[in-house]
Amino acid sequence: MAERKTKKETAPKKETTAAVKKQAPKKAAIGEQPEAKKEARVGVFICHCGTNIAGSMDINAVQEYSKSIPNVAYVDNYKYMCSMPGQAVIDKAIKDNKLTGVVVAACSPRLHEPTFRTATKEGGLNPFKFEMANIREQNSWVHMHDPEGATDKAKDAIRIAVAKASLLEDLFPKSVPVERAAMVVGAGVAGMQAALDLANAGIKTYLVEKTPTIGGRMSQLDKTFPTLDCSQCILTPKMVDVGRSENIELMTYCDVESVEGYIGNFDVTIRKKARGVLTPKEAEARGIVGGGCNGCGDCEAVCPVVQPNTFEEGMKPRKAIYIQHPQVVPLIYTIDKESCIKCDLCVKICGDEKRAIDLNQEDEFVKVKVGTAILATGYDIFPIENKTEWGYKRYENVITSLEFERLICASGPTGGHMVRPSDGVAPKKVAFLLCAGSRDNTGIGKPYCSRFCCMYSLKHAHQLIEKMPGCQPYIFYMDIRSFGKMYEEFYYRIQDEGAKFIRGRVSNILEDPATKNLMVYADDTLLDRPMKLEVDLVVLAAAVQPAADTNRTRKLFGVSCSMDGWLLEAHPKLNPCGTTTAGVFLAGACQGPKDIPDTVASAEGAASAASIPIHTGHVELEPYFAQCIEEKCAGCGMCVNLCPYTALALVEKDGRKVMQVTEAKCKGCGTCGGFCPGGAIWMNHFATPQIVAQIDAFLLGGEQ
Amino acid sequence: MAGHEAPPKREEGAFKPKILGILCNWCSYAGADLAGGGRIQYPPDVRVVRVMCTGRVDPLFIMKAFTDGADGVLISGCHFGDCHYLEGNYKAAKRLFLVKNLLKNIGLEDKRLRMTFVSASEGAKWGKVITDVVKTVEELGPSPLAELTK
Ligand SMILES: Cc1cc2nc3c(=O)[nH]c(=O)nc-3n(C[C@H](O)[C@H](O)[C@H](O)COP(=O)(O)OP(=O)(O)OC[C@H]3O[C@@H](n4cnc5c(N)ncnc54)[C@H](O)[C@@H]3O)c2cc1C
Ligand code: SF4
Ligand code: SF4
Ligand code: FES
Numbered sequence: 087m088a089e090r091k092t093k094k095e096t097a098p099k100k101e102t103t104a105a106v107k108k109q110a111p112k113k114a115a116i117g118e119q120p121e122a123k124k125e126a127r128v129g130v131f132i133c134h135c136g137t138n139i140a141g142s143m144d145i146n147a148v149q150e151y152s153k154s155i156p157n158v159a160y161v162d163n164y165k166y167m168c169s170m171p172g173q174a175v176i177d178k179a180i181k182d183n184k185l186t187g188v189v190v191a192a193c194s195p196r197l198h199e200p201t202f203r204t205a206t207k208e209g210g211l212n213p214f215k216f217e218m219a220n221i222r223e224q225n226s227w228v229h230m231h232d233p234e235g236a237t238d239k240a241k242d243a244i245r246i247a248v249a250k251a252s253l254l255e256d257l258f259p260k261s262v263p264v265e266r267a268a269m270v271v272g273a274g275v276a277g278m279q280a281a282l283d284l285a286n287a288g289i290k291t292y293l294v295e296k297t298p299t300i301g302g303r304m305s306q307l308d309k310t311f312p313t314l315d316c317s318q319c320i321l322t323p324k325m326v327d328v329g330r331s332e333n334i335e336l337m338t339y340c341d342v343e344s345v346e347g348y349i350g351n352f353d354v355t356i357r358k359k360a361r362g363v364l365t366p367k368e369a370e371a372r373g374i375v376g377g378g379c380n381g382c383g384d385c386e387a388v389c390p391v392v393q394p395n396t397f398e399e400g401m402k403p404r405k406a407i408y409i410q411h412p413q414v415v416p417l418i419y420t421i422d423k424e425s426c427i428k429c430d431l432c433v434k435i436c437g438d439e440k441r442a443i444d445l446n447q448e449d450e451f452v453k454v455k456v457g458t459a460i461l462a463t464g465y466d467i468f469p470i471e472n473k474t475e476w477g478y479k480r481y482e483n484v485i486t487s488l489e490f491e492r493l494i495c496a497s498g499p500t501g502g503h504m505v506r507p508s509d510g511v512a513p514k515k516v517a518f519l520l521c522a523g524s525r526d527n528t529g530i531g532k533p534y535c536s537r538f539c540c541m542y543s544l545k546h547a548h549q550l551i552e553k554m555p556g557c558q559p560y561i562f563y564m565d566i567r568s569f570g571k572m573y574e575e576f577y578y579r580i581q582d583e584g585a586k587f588i589r590g591r592v593s594n595i596l597e598d599p600a601t602k603n604l605m606v607y608a609d610d611t612l613l614d615r616p617m618k619l620e621v622d623l624v625v626l627a628a629a630v631q632p633a634a635d636t637n638r639t640r641k642l643f644g645v646s647c648s649m650d651g652w653l654l655e656a657h658p659k660l661n662p663c664g665t666t667t668a669g670v671f672l673a674g675a676c677q678g679p680k681d682i683p684d685t686v687a688s689a690e691g692a693a694s695a696a697s698i699p700i701h702t703g704h705v706e707l708e709p710y711f712a713q714c715i716e717e718k719c720a721g722c723g724m725c726v727n728l729c730p731y732t733a734l735a736l737v738e739k740d741g742r743k744v745m746q747v748t749e750a751k752c753k754g755c756g757t758c759g760g761f762c763p764g765g766a767i768w769m770n771h772f773a774t775p776q777i778v779a780q781i782d783a784f785l786l787g788g789e790q
Numbered sequence: 791m792a793g794h795e796a797p798p799k800r801e802e803g804a805f806k807p808k809i810l811g812i813l814c815n816w817c818s819y820a821g822a823d824l825a826g827g828g829r830i831q832y833p834p835d836v837r838v839v840r841v842m843c844t845g846r847v848d849p850l851f852i853m854k855a856f857t858d859g860a861d862g863v864l865i866s867g868c869h870f871g872d873c874h875y876l877e878g879n880y881k882a883a884k885r886l887f888l889v890k891n892l893l894k895n896i897g898l899e900d901k902r903l904r905m906t907f908v909s910a911s912e913g914a915k916w917g918k919v920i921t922d923v924v925k926t927v928e929e930l931g932p933s934p935l936a937e938l939t940k
Contacts, residue, residue: 194819194823194826196815196819196820196823197823220823220838222826223822223827224822224823224825224826224838227826227827227829228826228831228832228834229831229832229834230796230831231796231831232796232834235833235834235835238834239834239837242837243837246837246839641871641872644874644876646816646817646872646910646911647911649911649912654911666816666910728881730876730877730878731875754842755842755845755846755874755875755878756841756845756846757843757845757846757875757877757881757882759848760846760847760881760882760885761848761885765848769846772841772846774848774850777839777848777851778851778854780839781810781839781851781854781855782854784808784810784837784839784858785808785858785859785860786858
């Protein structure tokens with residue numbers, strides 16, 4: 087077990103103390119020197135993390151060395167410091183040895199700082215009297231073949247941490263009230279589910295959607311695997327519920343314009359894009375009683391401008407004044423400003439009673455306050471024409487799976503008659519290309535798996551066999567990934583139904599200019615021979631990528647993304663719905679490809695997480711605020727403009743100007759503190775003397 | 791260079807650079823953690839001090855490190871436009887530019903100070919950055935200032 091020894095007092099090394107003393111103002115009267123330093127009694131606790139740490143360095147040497155570090159009063163080590171017994175070691179040692187600070191040398195503070203702060207508190211200290219030395223993620227795991235280097239680095243890391251722990255101060259998190267409202271951005275099935283859950287939990291929810299209707303991609307689908315229920319049949323009732331919910335304020339055709347504030351108190355500005363058509367409510371506000379759009383569609387009939395309908399993937403026309411499909415929520419028409427020629431025909435037909443159309447309507451800005459927010463911005467289809475070898479957009483009879491969904495859907499452009507685009511004839515042989523642009527390391531496509539393409543292509547094969555006797559589907563695949571509940575069974579079923587599976591990637595497709603048939607070239611990797619196959623339709627299961635505005639929106643909320651642009655969770659396993667911005671959560675496919683079951687599950691998770699602070703009523707903010715050391719402040723005001731959150735101002739005090747911090751606005755970045763020429767800004771927990779002590783400890787305090 | 795294989799061993803008695811790394815919590819520190827998760831191997835010469843944002847980096851910290859005898863200083867934060875506090879990294883970059891000039895004026899190679907941008911998802915890049923920074927400082931040799939203050 088752990089070896090226990092209390093350290094004999096060693097004299098602090100040469101300049102270390104001097105440098106620290108010079109630098110370190112104490113807190114009581116900020117600007118002077120710290121009392122704490124002299125009496126600091128720091129405990130060092132070294133974690134083996136099983137063999138994760140102990141296997142790559144000499145823990146005994148680190149332990150022995152730690153005893154010689156100035157201010158260290160106690161050193162111990164344990165197999166798993168984060169476990170209950172490990173935390174108990176800390177608790178007991180604090181009490182037995184009258185420790186004033188704690189250093190745990192273990193994994194990353196981004197993982198276990200909260201754990202050990204709690205342990206520090208249990209031991210009777212202020213939880214902020216704790217500092218972590220990262221000897222796993224940034225040491226043992228990255229220097230696995232260099233035990234000597236790792237051991238030296240761990241010694242230094244502990245010395246640096248002790249220097250900081252010796253100067254840490256008691257801090258008290260600030261409790262702030264949480265606004266009883268939430269925002270959900272994106273109204274696909276994820277956003278809708280999250281909004282419904284929040285609303286049902288009694289929380290006022292603003293549901294912001296950039297297009298004129300809610301529903302997202304799922305409303306474009308015909309049937310859904312593996313149960314084959316009709317997508318509209320399960321989605322439309324939800325859409326209606328969202329539209330009806332008293333707690334949901336639907337904001338369609340809206341963009342998030344700016345976000346200010348922090349968890350509990352986000353001030354969000356929404357741009358209401360001008361629809362050109364008034365809702366009954368808006369009409370009433372203008373004094374047009376009983377007016378506004380009722381969705382009759384008379385305007386659409388007279389509009390002379392024809393353009394492609396994006397909901398139908400461009401396979402059907404729509405007018406400049408349009409609804410995307412008959413089930414839209416809300417049922418309000420929208421004018422496409424780009425193509426509208428302002429002929430006034432729609433205004434006339436709409437008539438004097440409804441007066442719903444205002445061709446000169448301008449965008450409006452609405453401000454709302456919410457406590458938490460969920461991003462649910464979903465995905466787009468990768469522009470598969472970039473993979474030129476398959477001829478999408480060059481050959482008429484090469485389509486995407488989403489186009490297939492619309493073509494086979496009874497409410498789609500062909501009324502559900504599956505025909506090929508070149509001649510409107512039903513296809514007899516159809517090739518499905520899986521992993522089209524997914525799992526692609528050429529640099530053109532996407533390296534990741536798009537996760538739902540295998541399953542929906544099986545579904546498509548089934549639909550062909552069922553609907554069109556005699557039609558033969560061929561599935562070109564790399565692996566069939568049927569990982570979900572009842573998915574593998576679905577795969578077997580489609581095999582039994584007669585779909586043909588060819589394991590191999592398609593290298594090239596050539597069109598016969600006369601028949602518009604397609605010759606598909608591939609390598610059959612099971613038979614280990616090249617093959618070619620003539621088909622009359624090719625369906626590309628195109629990769630998916632983050633939705634178009636994702637990057638702009640995520641930056642407004644301060645959310646990170648992974649290398650391929652998907653929104654990044656706070657922790658992939660332990661906090662999959664959270665983000666690094668407190669109070670902002672993720673739902674659905676904006677985080678990475680997710681099928682509907684996974685999407686809805688994550689939406690319910692995000693809604694639950696987002697409702698916790700709201701139901702608790704208050705949150706604790708990390709007390710890393712800036713403070714002004716008034717004696718040192720020259721009143722130059724340079725910091726005031728540096729703060730991105732307008733937290734600073736100059737005020738008159740005793741006949742001179744000094745800076746003042748509004749703590750509720752300060753997020754603790756330290757940009758002001760890094761700048762102030764007079765060193766007049768004290769950054770809680772990252773104060774200049776504390777950081778300088780760390781630097782000194784590294785460079786002056788070691789074995790020279 | 792940095793990958794899963796061990797970095798080349800230094801010869802006995804060769805110069806071991808002392809390099810200070812100041813990392814922002816949200817991107818580079820997270821990226822460095824990710825390199826650990828991915829077991830990316832890199833040389834062990836950089837000692838890390840964590841701050842919330844590179845905006846916190848006072849030029850004093852850098853000068854202190856060099857006068858204390860550091861052979862190199864690495865400041866690493868989020869990519870431009872990705873700073874958790876909007877623009878702390880712009881401000882840090884601007885300040886660092888001035889510090890570099892100052893270093894040149896006192897006759898210290900400005901390559902000893904470097905600012906990099908590594909996101910929370912760029913573990914492999916972190917390995918490369920460290921490998922590269924260590925190589926640069928190795929090539930420059932011990933800091934003349936370190937010799938002076940010895
Ligand atoms: C061809 C095909 C077939 C499929 N078949 C099935 C199936 O059979 N079964 C199954 O389980 N899954 C299937 N899927 C997957 C399914 O589409 C997704 O699981 C689901 O749509 C994810 O929902 P979501 O709400 O996360 O995203 P989305 O459906 O993409 O919704 C996102 C919403 O957010 C809006 N939005 C985007 N950015 C912003 C912004 N910045 N501001 C405001 N609003 C924004 C969008 O307009 C959209 O309304 C299929 C997918 C494809 C491509
Ligand atoms: S920069 Fe420093 S000295 Fe100038 S006003 Fe701000 S706190 Fe005071
Ligand atoms: S630390 Fe300074 S610059 Fe940063 S938010 Fe607070 S007051 Fe503003
Ligand atoms: S938070 Fe990373 S640079 Fe500002």
